[in-house]
Amino acid sequence: MPRPDPQICFGLVRHTRLRPVRNGFAYRTYYVRLPLRALGGQAFGCALFSRNRFNLLSFSDADHGDGRQALTAWIDGLLAAEGVHDADGEIWLQAMPRVLGFVFNPVSFWFCHRSDGQLRAVLCDVRNTFGERHCYLLENGAAIGNGCEVAARKVFHVSPFCALEGGYRFRFTRFMRQGGEHTLACIDHDDAGGALLQTSVAGQARPICNASVARAFFAFPLMTLGVVVRIHVQALRLWCKRVPFFSKPEPPRQKVTR
Numbered sequence: 294m295p296r297p298d299p300q301i302c303f304g305l306v307r308h309t310r311l312r313p314v315r316n317g318f319a320y321r322t323y324y325v326r327l328p329l330r331a332l333g334g335q336a337f338g339c340a341l342f343s344r345n346r347f348n349l350l351s352f353s354d355a356d357h358g359d360g361r362q363a364l365t366a367w368i369d370g371l372l373a374a375e376g377v378h379d380a381d382g383e384i385w386l387q388a389m390p391r392v393l394g395f396v397f398n399p400v401s402f403w404f405c406h407r408s409d410g411q412l413r414a415v416l417c418d419v420r421n422t423f424g425e426r427h428c429y430l431l432e433n434g435a436a437i438g439n440g441c442e443v444a445a446r447k448v449f450h451v452s453p454f455c456a457l458e459g460g461y462r463f464r465f466t467r468f469m470r471q472g473g474e475h476t477l478a479c480i481d482h483d484d485a486g487g488a489l490l491q492t493s494v495a496g497q498a499r500p501i502c503n504a505s506v507a508r509a510f511f512a513f514p515l516m517t518l519g520v521v522v523r524i525h526v527q528a529l530r531l532w533c534k535r536v537p538f539f540s541k542p543e544p545p546r547q548k549v550t551r
Contacts, residue, residue: 297328297383299337301390301505302476304496308527310454311488314534318527323509323516324496325352326476329365329384341506342390349510351391357401357418368403371549372414375430380413382406387476392510392517397422399451399520402478404465411436415443415465416549421451422524423541428549431463440466447482448545454531456539459484474498 302324309317336344343351358367365384372380388401403416414432427449437443446460459482466477475497482490499505509516532538 296331299328299332299501300326300474300498301342301501301509302326302387302496302498303509304475304494307491307493309491310531310536311491312486314536316527316530316534316536318523320523321513322494322496323513324387324494325390325501326498327352327386327388329368329386331383333365334363337501339501339503339506341503341510342501347394349393350506351394352388353391353396356391356396356398357386357388368405368416371416371428371430372405375432375549375551377405377414377430377432379407380405382408382410382413387478389517389520392515395515396517397521399524400480402465407436412439412465413437415463417445417463419449419451421449422521423450425449425544426548427545429461430549430551432551437465439468440464445551448547448550450539450541450544452528453538453541454528454536455482455489456484457542459489470497472497 304322305319306322307319341349345353354364358364364386368384383406385404386401387404389396389398398420401418404412405414405416407413413436414430415437417429417431418426419429420426429445431443431445433443443463444460447457450457462481462483464479468475475495477493477495479493481488
């Protein structure tokens with residue numbers, strides 16, 4: 294099989310709050326998808342997108358994993374510790390790149406495949422604006438079908454306008470359409486009252502090259518800083534709509550949950 298190429302994906306983020314007042318937004322975005330096993334420690338072969346050094350766009354290994362080990366060694370060790378021993382195929386990391394050296398990733402996805410290409414597990418690395426982090430490991434003991442739903446209990450505080458209760462429902466889809474490969478990640482949050490939040494990020498993949506990186510940088514300037522700004526703007530909108538506010542609890546001691 295040919296070696297998979299690192300990708301930059303152009304698409305759309307959607308977020309809708311259903312209760313107690315409706316609030317929604319959608320904005321254009323981009324993200325990268327990196328085949329970690331195929332890449333090893335290599336760079337991307339692109340003058341405008343660097344690995345572990347400053348550029349218009351860049352990717353720093355230290356932003357992910359434990360910041361010390363090689364990324365594949367870290368994820369393989371985590372999976373083994375959680376009893377997942379057959380995710381020996383490609384590992385695709387989906388995340389925001391650094392833009393002029395700055396990055397904030399609300400959530401990164403580690404798509405862990407078996408040697409036959411089937412998706413075996415997904416690690417959702419979630420971060421909040423308080424500088425905290427938690428990982429949800431999604432696995433059901435077998436392959437995760439394309440578009441199938443997997444769930445996790447919510448244990449990590451992300452928004453002060455959501456109580457620390459309920460759970461998440463995830464769906465991950467990859468499909469080919471005219472123009473290339475598309476990816477879709479859907480995350481819905483339910484509490485005791487039912488559906489509360491509906492979120493998705495979708496994109497069309499392009500190879501990482503000077504043209505695609507220039508398109509991303511100049512069409513969406515300061516994208517990663519904009520993510521932080523949008524989070525606070527939406528929080529202000531919810532506050533103005535008098536959505537109940539929940540104080541931040543202590544973060545969970547266990548860093549990985551299912």
